Amino acid sequence: MTTRFARRMEALKASEIREILKVTQRPEVISFAGGLPAPELFPVKTLAAATQKVFEEEGMKALQYSTTEGHAPLRRKIAERMQATWDAHVTPDQILVTSGSQQGLDLTGKLLLDEGDVVLCESPTYLGAISAWNVVRPRWVEVPTDDDGMDPAALEETLRAYPAAKAIYVIPNFQNPSGRTWSLERRRRFMEIVEKHDVWVVEDNPYGELRLEGTPIPSLKSMDRKGRVLALGTFSKVFCPGLRIAWIAAENPAYEKLVILKQGADLQTSTLGQLQVNRYLEENDLDADIARILPVYRERRDAMLAALDVEMPAGVSWTRPAGGLFLWMTLPDRLNARTLLEECVRQNVAFVPGGAFYPNGGHENTLRLNYSNMPIGRIREGVRRLASAIVKEMERSEILEEVPATP
Amino acid sequence: MTTRFARRMEALKASEIREILKVTQRPEVISFAGGLPAPELFPVKTLAAATQKVFEEEGMKALQYSTTEGHAPLRRKIAERMQATWDAHVTPDQILVTSGSQQGLDLTGKLLLDEGDVVLCESPTYLGAISAWNVVRPRWVEVPTDDDGMDPAALEETLRAYPAAKAIYVIPNFQNPSGRTWSLERRRRFMEIVEKHDVWVVEDNPYGELRLEGTPIPSLKSMDRKGRVLALGTFSKVFCPGLRIAWIAAENPAYEKLVILKQGADLQTSTLGQLQVNRYLEENDLDADIARILPVYRERRDAMLAALDVEMPAGVSWTRPAGGLFLWMTLPDRLNARTLLEECVRQNVAFVPGGAFYPNGGHENTLRLNYSNMPIGRIREGVRRLASAIVKEMERSEILEEVPATP
Numbered sequence: 001m002t003t004r005f006a007r008r009m010e011a012l013k014a015s016e017i018r019e020i021l022k023v024t025q026r027p028e029v030i031s032f033a034g035g036l037p038a039p040e041l042f043p044v045k046t047l048a049a050a051t052q053k054v055f056e057e058e059g060m061k062a063l064q065y066s067t068t069e070g071h072a073p074l075r076r077k078i079a080e081r082m083q084a085t086w087d088a089h090v091t092p093d094q095i096l097v098t099s100g101s102q103q104g105l106d107l108t109g110k111l112l113l114d115e116g117d118v119v120l121c122e123s124p125t126y127l128g129a130i131s132a133w134n135v136v137r138p139r140w141v142e143v144p145t146d147d148d149g150m151d152p153a154a155l156e157e158t159l160r161a162y163p164a165a166k167a168i169y170v171i172p173n174f175q176n177p178s179g180r181t182w183s184l185e186r187r188r189r190f191m192e193i194v195e196k197h198d199v200w201v202v203e204d205n206p207y208g209e210l211r212l213e214g215t216p217i218p219s220l221k222s223m224d225r226k227g228r229v230l231a232l233g234t235f236s237k238v239f240c241p242g243l244r245i246a247w248i249a250a251e252n253p254a255y256e257k258l259v260i261l262k263q264g265a266d267l268q269t270s271t272l273g274q275l276q277v278n279r280y281l282e283e284n285d286l287d288a289d290i291a292r293i294l295p296v297y298r299e300r301r302d303a304m305l306a307a308l309d310v311e312m313p314a315g316v317s318w319t320r321p322a323g324g325l326f327l328w329m330t331l332p333d334r335l336n337a338r339t340l341l342e343e344c345v346r347q348n349v350a351f352v353p354g355g356a357f358y359p360n361g362g363h364e365n366t367l368r369l370n371y372s373n374m375p376i377g378r379i380r381e382g383v384r385r386l387a388s389a390i391v392k393e394m395e396r397s398e399i400l401e402e403v404p405a406t407p
Numbered sequence: 408m409t410t411r412f413a414r415r416m417e418a419l420k421a422s423e424i425r426e427i428l429k430v431t432q433r434p435e436v437i438s439f440a441g442g443l444p445a446p447e448l449f450p451v452k453t454l455a456a457a458t459q460k461v462f463e464e465e466g467m468k469a470l471q472y473s474t475t476e477g478h479a480p481l482r483r484k485i486a487e488r489m490q491a492t493w494d495a496h497v498t499p500d501q502i503l504v505t506s507g508s509q510q511g512l513d514l515t516g517k518l519l520l521d522e523g524d525v526v527l528c529e530s531p532t533y534l535g536a537i538s539a540w541n542v543v544r545p546r547w548v549e550v551p552t553d554d555d556g557m558d559p560a561a562l563e564e565t566l567r568a569y570p571a572a573k574a575i576y577v578i579p580n581f582q583n584p585s586g587r588t589w590s591l592e593r594r595r596r597f598m599e600i601v602e603k604h605d606v607w608v609v610e611d612n613p614y615g616e617l618r619l620e621g622t623p624i625p626s627l628k629s630m631d632r633k634g635r636v637l638a639l640g641t642f643s644k645v646f647c648p649g650l651r652i653a654w655i656a657a658e659n660p661a662y663e664k665l666v667i668l669k670q671g672a673d674l675q676t677s678t679l680g681q682l683q684v685n686r687y688l689e690e691n692d693l694d695a696d697i698a699r700i701l702p703v704y705r706e707r708r709d710a711m712l713a714a715l716d717v718e719m720p721a722g723v724s725w726t727r728p729a730g731g732l733f734l735w736m737t738l739p740d741r742l743n744a745r746t747l748l749e750e751c752v753r754q755n756v757a758f759v760p761g762g763a764f765y766p767n768g769g770h771e772n773t774l775r776l777n778y779s780n781m782p783i784g785r786i787r788e789g790v791r792r793l794a795s796a797i798v799k800e801m802e803r804s805e806i807l808e809e810v811p812a813t814p
Contacts, residue, residue: 004519039471045462064443065648099673102672103672106672131667131671200411244673257412257416260538263421264509264512266507272649273650273680
């Protein structure tokens with residue numbers, strides 16, 4: 001049996017989200033684990049109609065190979081949307097259509113990182129970014145992050161300590177996993193600081209348009225005067241994820257190199273998928289669609305927060321996200337969310353243990369909860385089960401603490 | 408301006424095919440450069456009907472996230488087809504759906520190769536494999552290859568010279584770019600030899616079902632007793648490329664590691680795209696579709712071969728492929744196909760210079776011609792223009808040879 005793999009494979013493990021989702025596909029499980037949008041809000045009929053027109057009017061083209069950069073009319077629409085939703089001036093020739101934002105992570109990792117290169121990130125950060133970039137084996141340095149975003153003093157100190165740092169990965173809006181959003185002041189300070197250093201910024205913004213309260217805050221990309229922000233956007237959370245249509249916005253010389261990497265990675269994103277989204281955007285009002293999504297997600301978030309307020313024992317805290325899909329829970333230090341999950345699966349409720357979101361490990365007393373994918377009755381019931389399991393674990397851990405350690 | 412990229416970017420350049428295709432998109436250009444299937448043979452109407460049913464019966468599912476491995480019913484159908492078309496026994500749980508075969512190359516490169524690892528290939532080999540694997544910076548060693556396939560004695564010698572060789576990349580059927588097909592005897596010898604070494608085989612087979620004459624020859628995968636052949640298959644050439652639905656067939660432990668890499672690369676291939684192909688296969692006869700493609704490609708290949716016989720000057724030779732999309736031309740040593748291309752573009756005919764298909768360079772007197780994507784009248788006219796340009800270059804090179812070199 002041949003088993004000689006590349007060295008990078010030693011560190012790459014199956015994502016916990018994925019393994020847990022397998023367990024939680026049983027219908028009796030209330031799963032807060034995934035990051036799924038609500039499928040009942042997908043525009044199935046209107047997209048079916050748009051698709052039919054694509055087949056009728058440009059069927060041969062839709063099924064043929066096309067350019068690596070992406071379908072030109074779609075790139076124009078994406079550039080226009082970024083003006084409105086990112087407050088960023090981006091031209092169509094700076095848009096590279098990708099096969100999901102996850103591919104944007106794969107491509108930016110390949111573009112920027114050599115083995116051992118230092119990359120900075122929020123703490124916690126998106127586990128999909130960790131797994132994408134770990135393929136090129138960087139060294140992750142977590143920068144302390146609070147409810148207003150990445151800490152500027154800590155960022156400056158980290159950049160002084162690692163002057164060769166190559167890239168900073170951030171999700172300033174409704175972060176996955178924490179649900180936190182950076183303040184305008186923090187964004188400005190962040191850009192001021194990074195402009196003094198020769199470091200790339202990868203700004204991932206899948207959730208920015210899912211704002212449930214307050215007013216939008218300009219993106220880092222909108223403050224980028226030196227072409228160093230590589231911006232990742234996607235239709236997965238505001239339209240639907242099943243088509244895998246997303247994009248990178250980047251300036252040259254990064255853009256043309258990303259195109260080369262994309263060509264090596266999958267030649268191009270689905271021609272038909274791009275034509276479908278393009279036609280959908282021509283004939284429908286995506287902003288109106290999003291306006292229909294928001295009250296549903298707001299109700300679900302509020303239901304989860306209200307249930308948490310009622311059900312959770314003292315010593316447990318959580319974030320109150322102003323948008324997006326997730327909130328973040330911190331248990332007492334002595335509890336372990338992976339152990340808790342085992343009990344929860346027995347009680348038919350699931351979540352993602354937070355340790356997976358820290359590239360250097362630790363923080364095993366944290367966990368991520370998703371609220372977008374379930375009616376509020378099940379959210380309430382799920383929170384009850386979760387609280388009951390937490391109480392049980394707290395009691396067990398107290399008993400354990402009372403037992404003297406034996407060798 | 409931040410310009411610190413990863414070291415791998417120094418060697419990665421835009422594919423010549425891509426840059427040339429841009430020039431040749433003008434309608435007056437007769438392009439033998441691409442590798443495009445004939446779009447008039449795409450099953451636009453029947454796929455539109457299948458797509459409509461997917462939207463009606465499982466629309467929400469089609470637009471949602473799904474598993475990294477791929478849609479289970481599609482994986483079953485792919486495994487069944489591989490029995491018929493590769494003569495290989497593969498189970499559905501060994502099938503990983505990929506976003507085009509190009510992604511299969513990206514994933515196998517990441518799985519197997521560390522920087523500096525020796526990989527063996529045919530000479531010439533597919534340039535998309537070169538660009539995909541060059542991301543992980545291997546060392547390419549070309550093994551002499553003739554009209555029957557890779558030379559067994561040369562392979563043995565190469566494996567002795569490079570005992571740590573990690574992988575061998577091959578396209579045994581109607582190879583891109585050469586159009587050559589390995590004989591059964593060569594396949595058996597190849598597998599006997601590689602079984603004596605601890606080396607992986609990546610067998611890429613996009614064209615195997617496009618056989619225009621003779622009888623199918625069993626795949627290397629069908630002779631793989633040790634689970635060391637990673638097989639890449641695709642619907643792009645027999646169905647349509649625009650959906651980007653392809654697959655890797657692999658055994659554990661490689662399979663589960665490929666799934667992890669796929670998750671990091673793009674999470675999953677388009678759910679809708681997979682459901683469309685699955686539904687299409689349920690309701691239509693893909694073999695009957697292929698039976699309609701073959702006579703068209705056969706007529707085009709024959710038209711190109713006949714025109715070449717008539718038009719080409721002495722000193723030019725070419726392969727006579729038994730299937731696939733390409734043939735391969737060798738010019739007199741003193742000619743350079745890149746220079747020839749400049750003259751050809753002036754005469755509105757295009758091809759891909761062969762040098763791009765040799766990972767270690769050289770062979771600038773070769774070129775690749777595609778015959779699948781054009782009616783026979785244009786094929787004949789294109790060959791006339793190509794022959795005229797070659798004659799002109801021959802005359803020019805003779806004159807140049809007569810001019811004494813000046814310092």
